[in-house]
Amino acid sequence: MDFLQPTSLTEALDIMSAHPEALPILGGTDVMVELNFDRRRPAQIVDLGRVAELDDWGAENGRLRIGAGVTYARLIADLGERLPGLAIASRTVGSPQIRNRGTVGGNLGTSSPAGDGLPPLYVSDAEVELVSSEGRRRVPVERFITGPKRNSLAPGELISAFLIPEAEGPQQYAKIGTRNAMVIAVCSVALALHPSERQVAACVGSAGPTPIRALDAERFIAGVLEEGNLWESPRALGDTALRRFGELVELAARPISDVRGTAAYRLHAVGVLGERTLKWAWNDYCGGSR
Amino acid sequence: MRLTVTVNGERREVDGLWEGESLLYALRERLGLPGSKNACEQGECGSCSVYLDGTLVCSCLVLAGQAEDREVQTVEGIAPDGALHPVQSAFVETGAVQCGFCTPGLIVASHDLLRRNPRPTDPEIREALAGNLCRCTGYEKILDAVRLAGERILETQTAAQAGSKQVCDTSLGGAV
Ligand SMILES: Cc1cc2nc3c(=O)[nH]c(=O)nc-3n(C[C@H](O)[C@H](O)[C@H](O)COP(=O)(O)OP(=O)(O)OC[C@H]3O[C@@H](n4cnc5c(N)ncnc54)[C@H](O)[C@@H]3O)c2cc1C
Ligand code: FES
Ligand code: FES
Secondary structure, three states: OEEEOOOOHHHHHHHHHHOOOOEEEOOOOOHHHHHHOOOOOOOEEEEOOOOHHHHOEEEEOOEEEEEOOOEHHHHHHHHOOOOHHHHHHHHOOOOHHHHHHOEHHHHHHHOOOOOOOHHHHHOOOOEEEEEEOOEEEEEEHHHHEEEOOEEOOOOOOEEEEEEEEOOOOOEEEEEEOOOOOOOOOOEEEEEEEEHHHOEEEEEEEOOOOOOEEOHHHHHHHHHHHHHOOOOOOOOOOOHHHHHHHHHHHHHHOOOOOEOOEOHHHHHHHHHHHHHHHHHHHHHHHHOOOO | OOEEEEEOOEEEEEOOOOOOOEHHHHHHHHOOOOOOOOOOOOOOOOOOEEEEOOEEEEHHHOEHHHHOOOEEEOHHHOOOOOOOOHHHHHHHHHOOOOOOOOHHHHHHHHHHHHHHOOOOOHHHHHHHOOOOOOOOOOOHHHHHHHHHHHHHHHHHHHHHHHHHHHHHHHHHHHHO
């Protein structure tokens, strides 16, 4: 095994074009488990930890461009106000030690259906930026992730960043697990209000082969809010509307049964989380957090 | 592979590393520092916790090469030779050590919490130590230890401040 440690993106891309099957490592919180347990023996491993370009974030045309190597701890500390949904999700990841190393870039690289960083990207229509020696392309996160632990990264390509609009309304993330820390989600729901588009976006996590947007639930609640003119004159949502929203979130999920929970439990739980996250976010909107 | 790394303030160089080995393995097997423990090798237990450039990490999840030219502080470096850090003596006094396997990791994680916040609330302690497992104590004594260590650290800080104030007062007095 070769250990390669580029110090610039150009150098990293040269390495990747010479060794398209090389294994990139950022925080290592997924990669190291595979190495330690002999599940993976790549011919080359490329440490991206010294590529400064991956460690930056900033504004770009009204969106935030966040380098793949920004850790959960930094997202929470530096971007918690601008991206509250992603920050809530980041706080649920592992433990302090894991959040100090783990990155959204690595979460995207792994593409686990249970990745906590992913549903918040789905509800804000984030894009993933991919680079190779051939050039750069940007792909909506929904098209980037293609299946359980599968994505559209081409050989030799790296994730350089993701692009996401700053929150313009309340956002939520709720996750079911046996503990408050150190759990892979049994299931989860991310939700974001986009007042200027009069849209509520919702996405289920760990309840299907990939995160899944709950489009019928979104259309239903958009109708309710429009009909009552609630974006302009916000009032609390009725129980019937909340419950129906939860049912439609449940219908979007396509869970399996595994060691963490049965499909039936997951369906029920995402419905409850859908209802709750909408209630929390809408109440914040009514309370003036717009 | 060769690794050059500053460990507990001392620049060290070791040779013959396998490229895929963890920082934990390098510390224990190549650098003669067995304080960091290996229990799970998958980030679940925290017994391998160290500082990497001042940040609390699981050394089993750091590839040794990632520590090249960086600074690592292990549990061995928490207190000067022969002495105990207040966090360490508090663990001993409160009975927070039983088999002791989890202790080095908990010492480093508690140290990291208390250097930022010497007066943590119970939920803050639980949150900060969520990545460290103990199979013996039931955690209550560990919470006691962290609270006690926090009090001691605050006392020392207050005493130091009072001391410097006195010095300041006398010098002022002298000037007046
Ligand atoms: C104890 C523990 C608890 C955890 N808890 C959670 C949790 O609660 N929620 C959760 O979602 N995850 C959790 N994880 C999984 C892991 O921490 C996350 O998936 C994390 O986001 C991975 O980021 P990383 O930087 O450590 O990735 P790495 O391990 O460095 O990389 C992950 C994958 O992405 C690839 N990759 C990395 N960087 C790039 C790049 N720039 N371009 C292309 N591919 C790249 C790697 O080759 C690898 O396949 C946990 C892991 C552990 C060990
Ligand atoms: S040995 Fe590293 S966390 Fe358990
Ligand atoms: S004292 Fe035995 S594991 Fe904690």
